[in-house]
Amino acid sequence: MQDFIESHKSPSLFSLSCETSTGKFAPYVLPEESSTVQESCENPYNLNVVTCKSPDLQAFLNEVDGLEMNTRVNSRIVKLPHYMPVFDKNVSHLPTLSNDFPVVGVSLIDIINNGIMHKAGSLHEGKEPAIRSSLLESPCFDNKKIILFTSGPDSLIENIWHKRHRIRYFEIISGMGLLAATGFNFSLINGECAFSQGLNIKRSLQSCLEYENSGIAAIPHVYALNSHQARRWVDWFRSNPNIEYFAINCQLQKSTHDINQVIALINYILGRLPRLHVILQGFPYKRLKDFNALINNIHIADASPVKNAMGHRKVLLYPGTKVYKSLSQSNLSVSELILNNIDCRKVMLDHERAKINNVKKSSGLLKKVS
Amino acid sequence: MGSGTDRKKKDKTIIRTPEGTVTSRIVPSRGNFVADICPVSFDVKVKPNIWAIQGASITMTKNGSRYILTISGEEIGSLNQRLSAIVANCGDLGIRYSGKIVIEKEVIHARFHRIA
Numbered sequence: 001m002q003d004f005i006e007s008h009k010s011p012s013l014f015s016l017s018c019e020t021s022t023g024k025f026a027p028y029v030l031p032e033e034s035s036t037v038q039e040s041c042e043n044p045y046n047l048n049v050v051t052c053k054s055p056d057l058q059a060f061l062n063e064v065d066g067l068e069m070n071t072r073v074n075s076r077i078v079k080l081p082h083y084m085p086v087f088d089k090n091v092s093h094l095p096t097l098s099n100d101f102p103v104v105g106v107s108l109i110d111i112i113n114n115g116i117m118h119k120a121g122s123l124h125e126g127k128e129p130a131i132r133s134s135l136l137e138s139p140c141f142d143n144k145k146i147i148l149f150t151s152g153p154d155s156l157i158e159n160i161w162h163k164r165h166r167i168r169y170f171e172i173i174s175g176m177g178l179l180a181a182t183g184f185n186f187s188l189i190n191g192e193c194a195f196s197q198g199l200n201i202k203r204s205l206q207s208c209l210e211y212e213n214s215g216i217a218a219i220p221h222v223y224a225l226n227s228h229q230a231r232r233w234v235d236w237f238r239s240n241p242n243i244e245y246f247a248i249n250c251q252l253q254k255s256t257h258d259i260n261q262v263i264a265l266i267n268y269i270l271g272r273l274p275r276l277h278v279i280l281q282g283f284p285y286k287r288l289k290d291f292n293a294l295i296n297n298i299h300i301a302d303a304s305p306v307k308n309a310m311g312h313r314k315v316l317l318y319p320g321t322k323v324y325k326s327l328s329q330s331n332l333s334v335s336e337l338i339l340n341n342i343d344c345r346k347v348m349l350d351h352e353r354a355k356i357n358n359v360k361k362s363s364g365l366l367k368k369v370s
Numbered sequence: 371m372g373s374g375t376d377r378k379k380k381d382k383t384i385i386r387t388p389e390g391t392v393t394s395r396i397v398p399s400r401g402n403f404v405a406d407i408c409p410v411s412f413d414v415k416v417k418p419n420i421w422a423i424q425g426a427s428i429t430m431t432k433n434g435s436r437y438i439l440t441i442s443g444e445e446i447g448s449l450n451q452r453l454s455a456i457v458a459n460c461g462d463l464g465i466r467y468s469g470k471i472v473i474e475k476e477v478i479h480a481r482f483h484r485i486a
Contacts, residue, residue: 046385046401063388122411
């Protein structure tokens with residue numbers, strides 16, 4: 001079988017031992033999806049994923065009402081800008097930003113206390129996570145619409161999801177005045193059990209439903225590693241016509257292959273459903289040109305200005321040169337750096353979009369002339 | 371935290387069985403039990419030793435109620451009673467720990483990671 005970007009994957013010995021190969025989970029996970037499985041599905045303790053051989057499989061299926069993507073989500077949200085800075089918990093001292101940035105983001109890790117700990121070289125789940133319900137009262141969030149990106153390390157995501165009822169997660173979040181929240185970004189990793197991928201897609205959809213049931217507009221978070229999963233998403237969007245936006249967290253996708261896979265997925269979905277817009281977190285600007293005519297459906301959620309400012313790095317622009325952008329150490333205050341970096345990143349995005357749109361226009365003209 | 375080719379090595383978690391779900395299983399999930407009692411990783415301070423270099427593999431051997439740490443047969447430290455009990459209990463569940471020397475800020479640690 002070929003993966004989503006047509007690179008060939010030979011079935012492995014583990015493909016045949018994956019329960020999905022028998023058709024047990026069809027039509028929600030097809031037998032041919034097992035051909036991408038490259039490691040054993042034996043995983044009795046549910047380490048990282050819940051596989052087809054998990055002794056607790058039924059409990060996980062019950063939690064999300066099976067694998068069928070029949071979850072209805074109806075959230076409509078206002079029109080979003082193309083650039084949205086993402087703030088973190090260190091921004092409480094920041095002044096109010098200009099009205100150029102009416103919508104800002106915040107990540108799960110920043111609104112949770114004791115969600116995870118870094119100890120002995122690994123992330124450990126925090127025993128008593130609590131929600132920083134007052135974070136969004138900081139001045140920099142004044143008059144802003146805020147999107148919660150429910151993304152972060154697996155140790156955090158899984159911990160919060162597991163304890164969501166105990167810590168009254170949705171109830172507390174619903175009182176924080178959010179514009180919307182993205183679905184939990186449960187991981188999908190190439191080569192892992194095909195059932196676990198289908199389950200994580202459904203778990204993410206279930207989280208959207210739980211947001212919506214708590215009165216928070218939900219933005220589905222989309223991952224897909226093969227054309228079957230992508231097709232199921234397209235079918236799902238067709239049956240949920242109110243949804244205009246979806247999100248993809250690209251912060252783990254560093255290799256060219258992985259980024260190509262994200263681009264292919266977005267082109268696949270937007271090519272079929274041009275009404276949709278996607279919010280990308282952590283996507284490299286230099287690859288925006290790969291979206292061609294779809295660039296106007298792409299929105300960027302950008303945490304890098306704040307992260308760079310925290311490291312005392314200033315974004316510098318050199319318009320009209322090959323360098324265009326660089327980072328330099330700066331003695332400016334963190335607040336000043338954040339404001340500078342956000343402005344520069346927005347200018348860069350506008351520049352990239354203008355370039356792509358100009359190419360679009362000129363190729364349109366060429367077609368007319370020819 | 372993503373989709374792609376590789377998981378982050380430091381981000382390995384046991385996915386706990388959903389709370390409040392009804393199952394036909396009488397025994398609680400083994401995964402939850404392991405997540406409760408077997409830490410993802412732990413550090414043990416060890417004595418400076420000629421073999422205790424960054425990345426050196428450590429052997430953990432049970433000696434009475436304690437575990438002794440050695441590199442190439444040379445003892446470099448031991449687990450305290452509490453950690454020894456944890457490692458023994460986790461061993462009974464089939465969980466092992468693999469250890470390497472880590473030197474951070476000139477302090478030498480034996481760092482162990484859970485292998486489920």
